[in-house]
Amino acid sequence: MQEPSERGSRASRVGVFVCHCGTNIAGTVDVCRLVEYAGTLPGVALAREYKYMCSDPGQELIQQEIREHGLDRVVVAACSPCLHEKTFRTATAKGGLNAYHFQMVNIREHDSWVHEDKDAALEKAKDLVRAAVRRVRLHQALETKRASINPDVLVVGGGIAGIHAALTLANAGKHVYLVEREPTIGGHMAKFDKTFPTLDCAACILTPKMTAVKAHPNITLWTLSEVTRVEGYVGNYQVNVTRKPRYVLEDLCVGCLECIEACVYQQAKVLDEFNLGLGKRKPIYIPFPQAVPLLVVIDPETCIEFKSHKCKKTCVEICGERNAIDFEQQDRTETIEVGTIILGTGFKVFDARRIPYYGYGTYPNVYTSLELERLVNASGPTGGEVVLRDGRTPKSVGIIHCVGSRDAHTNRYCSRVCCMYSLKLAHLIKEKTEADVYNFYIDMRTPGKGFEEFYNRVAEEGLKLVRGKVADVYPEGNGDGRLVLQVEDTLLGMVRKVPVDMVVLSVGLEAQADAQEVRRMFNITCAGEGFFLERHPKLAPVNTFTDGIFLAGCCQSPKDIPDTVAQAGAAAAEALALIDAGSIEMEPNTAYVLEEVCSGCKTCIPMCPYSAISFLEDKKKAEINEVLCKGCGTCVAACPSGSIRQNLFEDEEIFEEIEGVLTYA
Amino acid sequence: MTKPKVAFYWCAACGGCEETVVDLAEQILDVVAAVDIVFWPVALDFKRKDVEAMPDKSIAACFLNGAIRTTEQEEMAHLLRRKSQTLLAFGSCAQLGGIPGLANLWQRESVLERVYQECPSNVNLDGVRPSRQYRDNGHSVTLPTLFDTVLTLDQVVDVDYYVPGCPPTPKLLLEAVQALLGGNLPPKGAVLAPDHALCEECPRKDTRPDKLMLTEFKRPHEALIDEEKCLMAQGLLCMGPATRGGCEALCVKGNMPCTGCFGPTSRVKDSGAKALSAFASLVNSNDEKEIAGILGNIADPVGTFYRYSLPSSLLRRKRVEA
Numbered sequence: 001m002q003e004p005s006e007r008g009s010r011a012s013r014v015g016v017f018v019c020h021c022g023t024n025i026a027g028t029v030d031v032c033r034l035v036e037y038a039g040t041l042p043g044v045a046l047a048r049e050y051k052y053m054c055s056d057p058g059q060e061l062i063q064q065e066i067r068e069h070g071l072d073r074v075v076v077a078a079c080s081p082c083l084h085e086k087t088f089r090t091a092t093a094k095g096g097l098n099a100y101h102f103q104m105v106n107i108r109e110h111d112s113w114v115h116e117d118k119d120a121a122l123e124k125a126k127d128l129v130r131a132a133v134r135r136v137r138l139h140q141a142l143e144t145k146r147a148s149i150n151p152d153v154l155v156v157g158g159g160i161a162g163i164h165a166a167l168t169l170a171n172a173g174k175h176v177y178l179v180e181r182e183p184t185i186g187g188h189m190a191k192f193d194k195t196f197p198t199l200d201c202a203a204c205i206l207t208p209k210m211t212a213v214k215a216h217p218n219i220t221l222w223t224l225s226e227v228t229r230v231e232g233y234v235g236n237y238q239v240n241v242t243r244k245p246r247y248v249l250e251d252l253c254v255g256c257l258e259c260i261e262a263c264v265y266q267q268a269k270v271l272d273e274f275n276l277g278l279g280k281r282k283p284i285y286i287p288f289p290q291a292v293p294l295l296v297v298i299d300p301e302t303c304i305e306f307k308s309h310k311c312k313k314t315c316v317e318i319c320g321e322r323n324a325i326d327f328e329q330q331d332r333t334e335t336i337e338v339g340t341i342i343l344g345t346g347f348k349v350f351d352a353r354r355i356p357y358y359g360y361g362t363y364p365n366v367y368t369s370l371e372l373e374r375l376v377n378a379s380g381p382t383g384g385e386v387v388l389r390d391g392r393t394p395k396s397v398g399i400i401h402c403v404g405s406r407d408a409h410t411n412r413y414c415s416r417v418c419c420m421y422s423l424k425l426a427h428l429i430k431e432k433t434e435a436d437v438y439n440f441y442i443d444m445r446t447p448g449k450g451f452e453e454f455y456n457r458v459a460e461e462g463l464k465l466v467r468g469k470v471a472d473v474y475p476e477g478n479g480d481g482r483l484v485l486q487v488e489d490t491l492l493g494m495v496r497k498v499p500v501d502m503v504v505l506s507v508g509l510e511a512q513a514d515a516q517e518v519r520r521m522f523n524i525t526c527a528g529e530g531f532f533l534e535r536h537p538k539l540a541p542v543n544t545f546t547d548g549i550f551l552a553g554c555c556q557s558p559k560d561i562p563d564t565v566a567q568a569g570a571a572a573a574e575a576l577a578l579i580d581a582g583s584i585e586m587e588p589n590t591a592y593v594l595e596e597v598c599s600g601c602k603t604c605i606p607m608c609p610y611s612a613i614s615f616l617e618d619k620k621k622a623e624i625n626e627v628l629c630k631g632c633g634t635c636v637a638a639c640p641s642g643s644i645r646q647n648l649f650e651d652e653e654i655f656e657e658i659e660g661v662l663t664y665a
Numbered sequence: 666m667t668k669p670k671v672a673f674y675w676c677a678a679c680g681g682c683e684e685t686v687v688d689l690a691e692q693i694l695d696v697v698a699a700v701d702i703v704f705w706p707v708a709l710d711f712k713r714k715d716v717e718a719m720p721d722k723s724i725a726a727c728f729l730n731g732a733i734r735t736t737e738q739e740e741m742a743h744l745l746r747r748k749s750q751t752l753l754a755f756g757s758c759a760q761l762g763g764i765p766g767l768a769n770l771w772q773r774e775s776v777l778e779r780v781y782q783e784c785p786s787n788v789n790l791d792g793v794r795p796s797r798q799y800r801d802n803g804h805s806v807t808l809p810t811l812f813d814t815v816l817t818l819d820q821v822v823d824v825d826y827y828v829p830g831c832p833p834t835p836k837l838l839l840e841a842v843q844a845l846l847g848g849n850l851p852p853k854g855a856v857l858a859p860d861h862a863l864c865e866e867c868p869r870k871d872t873r874p875d876k877l878m879l880t881e882f883k884r885p886h887e888a889l890i891d892e893e894k895c896l897m898a899q900g901l902l903c904m905g906p907a908t909r910g911g912c913e914a915l916c917v918k919g920n921m922p923c924t925g926c927f928g929p930t931s932r933v934k935d936s937g938a939k940a941l942s943a944f945a946s947l948v949n950s951n952d953e954k955e956i957a958g959i960l961g962n963i964a965d966p967v968g969t970f971y972r973y974s975l976p977s978s979l980l981r982r983k984r985v986e987a
Contacts, residue, residue, distance in 0.1 A: 520951075597930065599862035601906035603943050606876035615875050640907035640943035641862035642932030651934065 010137040011101070013045040015071040016129060017062055019053035019078035021108055026051075028112035029125045034077070037126050041133050045069055054084050059091040066095030073097070073136045077105040077129050082535070082545075098141035100588065100648060103132040131660030138653050142588040147627060149235035149548075150339030151579045154179065156227055159187020160561060161344030161553025161568040163209050168572035170218035174579060177336055178213060179241055180223045184291035185210055187346055191274070191370065193377040193384075195561060196424040197454030203290060203379070210292040223293060228333065230521050232610055233630045234548030235339045235584055245329035247298035252324035255294040259315035259325065260284055270302045272381070275374045279381030284315050289379060298325070340548045340575040343532065344568060345518060347554035350404025350411070350507040358403065358505055359473045364389045365481050366473065366503045369399075369421060376428045386432050386502075390481070394435050394501035398485045399426055400470045401441040405508030413529055415508035415558040419445045422506045423458045429504075430461060438464040438498055440487055448560065466498070467491045473503055509558035522549055523609075531557050542571040547584070550574050589631035589648040593622050598643045604635040669725035669846065671696075672704035672716070673755075674745055676731030676738040677765045677815065681832040682756035683707045683730070688835045696842055700725070704745075713741070716748055724748045726845050728755040728828070728838075732765050732976065733816040737809035746822040751845065753857075755838075757831040757926050759818040760856070761936075762976025764831070766815045767968060769975050769982035773813045813985070817977045827856040831926035831973060834912055858911030860930050863923055867905055867914045869895045878949035882963050885921060896922045897947075902969060907933075907940035926973050935979045937971035944970075 016038040020026035031049045038047035046069055050058045053076060065071060074097065076088045081104040093099040107125045115121040151174055155166045158180030166176045178185070189195075190210075192202035213219050222243055229240035260282055268280035274287040283303035284296055298306075298315075305311035305327055316325045349370050352360035360366045365388055367375070378384035387393055399422050405415040419441065426437045444465075446452045459465060468487040476482040476499055485498045511530030512518070519526050524544040525533040532555050535543035542550045550571035553564040578584065600620040604613050612628035613635060615621075624635070624644070636646045645651070675683055686705075689696060703724060704711045727749040733739050746752050757763040768776055781787065781794050799806045818824050828841050841857045844850050851857070864870050873895035883900040890896070896903040896917065904925035905917065916923050929936035944963075950956050963969060971978055 594932075597861045597932070599865035599906065599910070600870060601862055601864035602873050602875055602877060603906055603947065606878055607946055620870070634946070637942050638946035640940060641909075641930045642939065643862070643930070645932075651932070655934065 010043060011072040011139070012043050012137070013069070013071050014041075014043050014073040014075060014133055014136060015062070015065050015069065016041075016044055016047040016075045016077065016133065017053055017058075017065075018047065018049045018107075018129075019058070019076065020049065020051045021053075021079060021112075022051065025078070025108050025112045028115060028118055028121045029107055030118065030122050033122060034107075034125050034129065038075075038077075038129050038133070041130060043073075043137050044133055045071055053078050054087050059087065059094075062088070062091045063095035066092070066097055071095075071097070072101065073139065074102045075105060075129065075132045075136055076102070077107045077125065077132070079108040080106050080110075099144075100142040101136070101139050103136040103139065105129050105132045127661050130663065131657045134660035135653050135657040138650070138656055140647070140650075142647050144588050145586045145627065146583040147233075147235050147586050148583045149578050149581065150237075150337055151175070152177065152336070152338045153575050153579075154227075154237070154239055154336065154338040154341045155344060156341065157187070157344035157346055157553075157555070158182070158185030158213075158221075158223065159344060159346045159553060159564075160189045160206065160209075161346070161555075161564045162187075162342070163206075163213055164565045164568035165342045165344060165552050165572045165575075166219055167209060167212055167216065168569055169575060170216045172572075172576055173218065174576070175218050175220070177220045177222065177239075177241070177338065179225045179227055180221075181226045181244075182287070183224050183246065183295075183297040184287045184293070185213060185221070185223065186288075186290075186292065188370075189561060190288065190290070191276075191377070192373050193380075194424060194428060196420040197448070197450040199424070199427075207290045207292075210290065214292045221293065222334070224297070227521065230341075230523070232337075233628075234546075235578070236628075237338050237341060237548065238611075239336050239338060239341075241334045241336060243332050243334060245300075245331065246295065247300065247303075247325065247327055247329050248296050249324045249326055249329075250293065250295055252322055253295045254322065254324075255286075255296070257286065257296065258318045259296055260286070262314040262318040264304060264312055264314050270299065275381045276368075276371050278371060278374055298327075340550070340578055341522065342550045342552055342568075342571045342575060343518070343522065343524075343555055344552040344571075345512055345515075345555040347509040347558065348512050350415075350510050352403055352505045352507055354410060355403060355407075355505075357472050358400065358470070358503070359483070360505055363473070363475060363481075363483055363503070365394075365483055365501060366505065369418070369425060369504055369506045372425050372429070372504050376425065376432065384432070386429050386435075388481070388502060392501070393433050394429075395433075396436040396438070396500040397426075397429050397433075397502045397504060398438045398440060398470075398483075398498060398500040399504045399506060400473075400485070401439065401506045402469070403505040403507050404510070406442060411508055411510065411529065413508075413558075414445065416445075417558060417560050418506040418508060420448070420451055420454070420560070422504075423455055423463075425504060425506075426463050427458045427461065430463070435501070436464060438466055438485075438500065440466045440468060440470045440485065442467070442469055448562075466496070468496075509554055512555065515555070522546065524549055529557075531555065542567055542574055548575075548578060586627075587631055589646060590626050590629040591624050591631065591633065591636050591644050591646040592626070593624055594643045594645065595619070595621050595623075597641065598622055599641055601640060603638050603640055604644060607634045607638045609634065668699065668701045670703040670723060671700040671842075672724050672727040672745060672749065673702070673707070674704065674727065674729045674741060675707055676729065676741065676759065676818075677734045678731030678756060678758040678763065680707070682758075685756075685830075685832045685835055685838050686728075689839065690835075692835070692839060696839075699846055700842070713744070716744055719748050721747050722750050724750065726751040726753060726842075728753050728841075729818060730755040730759050730832075732758040732762050733818060733821045734765060734768070734812045734814075735809040736812075739812075739821055742818060742822045751825045752818075752822065753841065754818040754824045754827045756833055757829065757928065757973040760827045760829055760977070761928050761974040762815055762817050763973050766817075766974070766976040767972070768815050770967060771983070772985065773811055777811070814982050815976050820976070825853055826850070829856055829858050829909060829927040830912060834915070837911060856909065856928070856931065858909055858927060860932075861910050862930060863905035863908045863910045863912070863914060863917075863927070866910045867895075867917055869893065869914075869917060873898050877947065879947045880949050880959060882944070882959065884964060890920050892920050902944065902963065904940060904970075907936065907943055924972055925970075928974055928977075936974045937967070937978050937980075940970045941966070 035047045074092045089099040092102040105128045155162045166178045224244045228242045231238045263282045271277040272279040272281040300306040374380040404410045446455045470487045472486040527533045552568035552571040598621040612625045754760045901922045903922035905923040908925045909927040933939045
């Protein structure tokens with residue numbers, strides 16, 4: 001504060017380059033006046049504009065001006081640094097300067113795109129440019145370093161996204177850890193009967209991939225497991241995986257299933273999660289016959305031995321010498337090191353109870369679409385028969401689209417798959433019951449390969465399509481369980497009351513309940529709806545803002561199986577590209593300790609998310625491992641005596657920037 | 666050869682800084698042997714007019730303690746600046762604003778109201794307030810005006826050096842005098858004390874665990890304080906890590922946590938914000954409510970983190986209501 005800066009010398013030949021970005025910037029910000037203003041700032045040697053600064057001629061302009069006018073610093077006012085910082089750093093370096101003698105100003109996302117008042121937008125651009133010029137004059141020359149990439153990959157989530165990504169990587173010879181929190185892999189797809197629009201059997205196409213995962217020598221499969229800690233950085237992540245007890249030893253159980261038969265519970269009495277409570281299971285069970293791994297699992301909530309310790313343990317008896325059952329099993333944590341991570345953590349279906357007037361949970365004959373998937377499934381709780389809870393076959397069924405989608409009270413977005421799966425369910429119900437099936441839709445959305453053809457085909461089968469949003473579902477009142485759907489048919493222009501035996505709610509797709517915790521753990525971002533945010537919606541759809549962490553499937557947004565598989569393949573390819581490059585350039589924005597003045601107070605030591613800081617016992621000072629440091633700045637902010645500094649984020653630079661923005665000129 | 670002339674002056678401060686000079690004890694004789702004290706109102710009978718009569722720059726060094734919060738203090742600061750070759754802000758109040766600087770959380774009016782009317786130890790039934798003009802027996806006295814905002818010395822005049830502390834230790838004063846006499850001075854603007862945090866010289870340094878995180882912050886009266894162990898490790902808000910060393914951990918040796926009177930190191934622009942950032946980082950929770958609870962038990966955060974430095978901080982004062 002009162003002592004003179006040790007550094008302090010300011011560069012004096014700054015070049016400012018302002019990009020029009022077509023009309024993206026120039027349409028709102030008066031680029032000519034901005035350039036004129038920039039030219040008057042202290043230390044600025046010249047200011048130029050160009051239509052597309054990121055184009056080859058634009059980059060060439062920067063290089064040429066550096067050489068011809070002896071510039072010593074470069075400021076580019078254009079789009080987001082996420083997009084083109086690297087481009088312009090490279091141009092700066094090609095012009096003969098250090099790549100970090102550069103500062104980018106975002107006058108597009110931060111200015112022209114978010115303002116309408118042109119005068120105010122120009123003033124804001126001036127403020128931002130002034131801040132950048134003041135800052136860049138203090139920039140130091142920095143050198144980049146390279147870090148190696150661990151070739152092992154972590155895939156989180158064993159649905160079709162995780163399965164496909166894991167197999168792709170494993171087939172390429174990479175070792176994959178596939179972590180799934182349920183007792184089996186397969187995810188939602190394993191619950192489906194047929195898939196739209198081809199009507200091929202979900203199990204027939206999924207289960208071979210599931211068994212391939214189990215059999216693959218390059219895949220370590222951990223079910224009943226969750227990631228509980230992630231540290232490190234691209235190429236070198238340290239991950240803790242907590243493996244919950246199955247109470248059955250994986251390497252001893254052979255999947256003979258005799259223990260299930262022998263359980264003291266003669267009858268299955270526990271509501272079965274895999275069948276969404278439509279079927280029953282025993283406390284010792286397998287989720288479904290094609291589960292992978294095909295190992296039994298004991299549910300400690302319902303097993304008598306866990307409750308009373310007085311069970312006869314007929315399961316242990318029949319297991320005999322195999323001794324695969326272990327009631328003492330505890331959580332254990334495995335620590336693994338991987339270079340890249342693919343998140344395929346999927347979705348949850350919308351909770352239909354949130355729309356009380358549809359009566360889900362109140363009227364027994366209201367089902368969700370996922371429950372219907374189980375009812376129509378040959379391996380489901382009814383063996384594929386579509387029957388009501390009382391055993392009757394419905395003669396009429398009403399399917400309500402957009403439940404928890406395209407709705408201002410729940411989710412505004414379209415869940416993308418509901419129209420198609422609703423048509424598929426209509427077809428399957430009709431095929432199995434010959435019931436009258438009504439589909440109540442807002443708009444029929446079939447934008448995919450073979451989708452419109454499928455819609456036409458199902459429509460021709462005699463499906464009753466009603467365009468309108470159902471307003472109410474209520475009992476007919478004569479005690480036979482029939483329900484009336486009240487809807488304004490917008491094509492007929494009248495309110496209709498349609499009595500049916502069964503109502504199916506086509507529930508939308510939502511982000512997982514723990515998406516926020518997962519996001520924090522992996523240090524990625526969520527979009528407004530709670531789904532994980534991709535780095536760029538078009539050009540980096542499977543990347544995240546954290547290098548080395550990729551997205552696949554519905555954790556990023558609702559999508560169907562083909563899109564999920566395509567995205568999983570893309571995520572695997574992105575991971576492979578990193579792995580095969582072998583190393584990655586590290587940003588030099590690392591933190592460093594001023595050893596001479598560090599008081600050794602240790603405040604910084606527990607701060608570092610990358611374990612890059614250690615305490616030197618001999619010198620009694622902190623030390624930062626430059627290779628491990630990711631430049632997050634946490635220790636810099638925490639150091640109480642200001643003895644940790646950070647390249648590119650030196651206090652002087654930041655204060656210059658702040659003063660630059662706030663100075664009225 | 667004439668000895669260099671030295672002045673001491675007292676502005677908005679408690680007087681503790683003057684004690685430092687007295688606490689030199691017999692060493693004061695060495696000082697007096699080396700310099701002439703030409704102005705020291707607390708101990709010697711000099712008047713303002715004596716200073717006014719001195720030629721400009723005739724005082725080699727003036728040690729000015731206290732913040733600036735009245736017109737008279739401001740005038741004296743300007744006068745002494747003009748007469749001195751070297752002006753030193755002596756002690757926390759002159760350097761950073763000090764304890765009086767916490768008045769910047771209020772307005773002048775509310776300060777006067779508190780001091781002359783509300784304060785329970787006052788008996789002032791007529792609600793008398795000091796007036797600027799006072800007449801008695803045909804004599805008239807003019808009192809200085811109290812500012813709305815307490816200022817540091819360098820917000821009023823150019824300052825050459827700073828001697829930190831509430832009060833500075835006699836050792837630092839002696840070292841400052843020796844540096845002045847020897848012409849052995851750091852660049853202008855320096856704080857004449859080490860530039861590391863207090864932990865460096867703390868006798869309990871080795872007892873702090875490598876990875877210390879806290880789930881509660883205690884005040885000294887809430888804990889039976891272990892005399893050997895790092896105070897932070899005992900959950901006490903010790904400002905040592907965020908405070909410049911040089912006092913040789915006097916308070917810690919008295920089994921009390923550091924309160925931060927030496928101010929920040931040269932690398933910290935706003936000591937309160939920095940300390941807050943450091944201590945908040947130590948909170949061992951990821952749950953917002955729990956974090957709020959843990960930080961909530963820090964009584965008087967401004968008075969804790971900005972105890973000596975509010976006027977010199979980026980905040981400077983509480984916003985003045987229009």
